[in-house]
Amino acid sequence: MPNARHLQPLPVPPGADALDVLPALERALDGEGPALLPVRSDDGAESRRLAEALAGPLTSGEDADEDPTALVIATSGSTGTPKGVLLTASALRASAEATHRRLGGPGHWLLAMPAHHIAGVQVLVRALLAGTRPDAVDTADGFRPDNFATAAHRVLAADGPHYTALVPTQLSRLISAGGDGLAALRKFDGVLLGGAATPPALLRRALDGGVRVTTTYGMSETAGGCVYDGQPLDIAEVRIDGGTGPVLLSGPMLARGYRHQPEAGAFVDGWFRTGDLGRWHDGRLEVLGRADDMIITGGVNVAPLPVERVLAEQPGVREACVLGVADPEWGQAVVAAIVPSDQARPPSESDLRAAVRAGLNSASAPKRFAFIPELPLRGPGKPDRRALAAFFQA
Incomplete structure (x- = not known):
């Protein structure tokens, strides 16, 4: 031109x-x-x-x-x-x-x-x-x-x-x-x-x-x-x-x-x-999520989105974001940030794990949970997984 x-x-x-x-x-x-x-x-x-x-x-x-x-x-x-x-x-x-x-x-x-x-x-x-x-x-x-x-x-x-x-x-x-x-x-x-x-x-x-x-x-x-x-x-x-x-x-x-x-x-x-x-x-x-968001825990591939869908179906859960963080035993550990419907009465961690095991498998069940008021967001409305990863690792 x-x-x-x-x-x-x-x-x-x-x-x-x-x-x-x-x-x-x-x-x-x-x-x-x-x-x-x-x-x-x-x-x-x-x-x-x-x-x-x-x-x-x-x-x-x-x-x-x-x-x-x-x-x-x-x-x-x-x-x-x-x-x-x-x-x-x-x-x-x-x-x-x-x-x-x-x-x-x-x-x-x-x-x-x-x-x-x-x-x-x-x-x-x-x-x-x-x-x-x-x-x-x-x-x-x-x-x-x-x-x-x-x-x-x-x-x-x-x-x-x-x-x-x-x-x-x-x-x-x-x-x-x-x-x-x-x-x-x-x-x-x-x-x-x-x-x-x-x-x-x-x-x-x-x-x-x-x-x-x-x-x-x-x-x-x-x-x-x-x-x-x-x-x-x-x-x-x-x-x-x-x-x-x-x-x-x-x-x-x-x-x-x-x-x-x-x-x-x-x-x-x-x-x-x-x-x-x-x-x-x-x-x-x-759509199962980003390929680079895939979690490899104990040699098993876990896609976050299906886990998030199961968690979001549970009573007391308004929003959920699942990600992997470094873990010395598992390579990566599955963790979940949960926004409860009622901040004063978050759902039971054991009930949430049991729901994921029943709906998917044991490898997909989060090892750790964090109950937070709102998910950090980036762009037009995507969960900020980097911010959440830093939060869990801290």
């Missing part, structure tokens, strides 16, 4: 002010403006770090006149090192249009999560393509059900389908609080739920309570969710190597690659190797 386009930081305000980025985002999608690197406007140090690592002229392999790179989404993935995911305008459009087809047509969107992450920015992209004005939840004091209700009522006043996207923690708060927030959530025609694994008990509570939840699986590299309720969108293909093995994804929603990494091994022959393990179960994709 004779005149290299530049990647320019796009400061994204939190909450309702995030809608201020819509004009710049629309220009990027149309190829009329620079490629954009969404960064938090309220974290100057982090924004400068990402800009120094990723901003600047795009190389010929990172852009193309016929399909310009519109966004570069910064993600640490599982390594903690910032990577820039090169998303073309066509990938973002393909993902958004496929979502509308699956949900029932273009509609009005409510932004409830940070718009510098792919799940949030795709809410804005879908609204732009639908030709509707999105609204946003005020998150100045964090995510609060009353603020969700206020913003939801504005969106629900418009004619046509109404959609929003949440992470499991937000859904849990809305259901637990009840009241106007939950009543408003029930009126949405589609509620996309992703960003982290959804506890089965939470999903049942939502569906039984009349919330039209659709679980999503995807990542920045796929322009957001591309598998809904275990079924690929009509543009996506899923491949699993072996009965249980690495999950690979393909389709027009795939990113061009990574910034400054022309030979990234995750993108090969039109497929993206996710780093997740999965299997097909009753015709649906079941």
Whole structure:
């Protein structure tokens, strides 16, 4: 390309002010403006770090006149090192249009999560393509059900389908609080739920309570969710190597690659190797968690996600996160951080172990538990396993 386009930081305000980025985002999608690197406007140090690592002229392999790179989404993935995911305008459009087809047509969107992450920015992209004005939840004091209700009522006043996207923690708060927030959530025609694994008990509570939840699986590299309720969108293909093995994804929603990494091994022959393990179960994709989160304890492989699902089903457990920590006897010990429903009356450790043994096997039963008020989170809503590992090891 004779005149290299530049990647320019796009400061994204939190909450309702995030809608201020819509004009710049629309220009990027149309190829009329620079490629954009969404960064938090309220974290100057982090924004400068990402800009120094990723901003600047795009190389010929990172852009193309016929399909310009519109966004570069910064993600640490599982390594903690910032990577820039090169998303073309066509990938973002393909993902958004496929979502509308699956949900029932273009509609009005409510932004409830940070718009510098792919799940949030795709809410804005879908609204732009639908030709509707999105609204946003005020998150100045964090995510609060009353603020969700206020913003939801504005969106629900418009004619046509109404959609929003949440992470499991937000859904849990809305259901637990009840009241106007939950009543408003029930009126949405589609509620996309992703960003982290959804506890089965939470999903049942939502569906039984009349919330039209659709679980999503995807990542920045796929322009957001591309598998809904275990079924690929009509543009996506899923491949699993072996009965249980690495999950690979393909389709027009795939990113061009990574910034400054022309030979990234995750993108090969039109497929993206996710780093997740999965299997097909009753015709649906079941994701078992990150391959690098696999725990090897006493020579036995233990996937954390199935253990978390069993624990989250037990009385008195609101949330659970399972991980492995170094152990002189077992190599790694299975440990679990539990958020009790009632902090004053946590569930019995022996009952929790017995449930895991009965539901899975003895090797999967946690050796140690920690009962904490909230799980530390990173990104849009994923448990921060590094922070929890440091907590257990301390």
